Amino acid sequence: MSGKCRIWKYTATDRDLDAPSNLEKLLEAWKELYEVYKSNSADRRRWITFGCGGGVDDSKNNPGLDRTDDIKKGTYQVLKYGVSYKEKCVKRILYTALITNFYPLRTLARYFDDINDVLWTKEKYEIKNQPLPPGVRVFYRNGVFNLYDAVIGLTGAWFNEDKLRRIFGFNFLKEKLLQ
Incomplete structure (x- = not known):
């Protein structure tokens, strides 16, 4: 390893979330995925929330x-x-x-x-x-x-x-x- 400092890997994400409209999009996406999980339906988006797309768990x-x-x-x-x-x-x-x-x-x-x-x-x-x-x-x-x-x-x-x-x-x- 050279003497360089490692850069925080999420700098771009941090910068994106500083914009209120992007934070709003993130919160809306979170809400959508939560509603999918809450409904307990066999929806492919469930894989994003916790890695299980099936109805049996x-x-x-x-x-x-x-x-x-x-x-x-x-x-x-x-x-x-x-x-x-x-x-x-x-x-x-x-x-x-x-x-x-x-x-x-x-x-x-x-x-x-x-x-x-x-x-x-x-x-x-x-x-x-x-x-x-x-x-x-x-x-x-x-x-x-x-x-x-x-x-x-x-x-x-x-x-x-x-x-x-x-x-x-x-x-x-x-x-x-x-x-």
């Missing part, structure tokens, strides 16, 4: 969080990050989120609807020596954590933390894109 070829393996791995990583870092952050300013290109369209009801509000804690955060009804346990609020503070995709999102909604919500992104 085992989810191994699905994009984003419609891929069940990614949901499982991501959920473990969110929990591990929470235990390893979020819980240890004294200021409680670290958050956990699954971030993806495609929001879970096909898997949302099956895999997320019943766990999107799961909380976790540890016994050390329990408030003891207090009279409580049988079967009731009380924990310090700063010792109870969301499993997911957010799931964020380019095609949708849900938030369990308002701060993340303000930062990553689509209204904020729309404002930034249109500046």
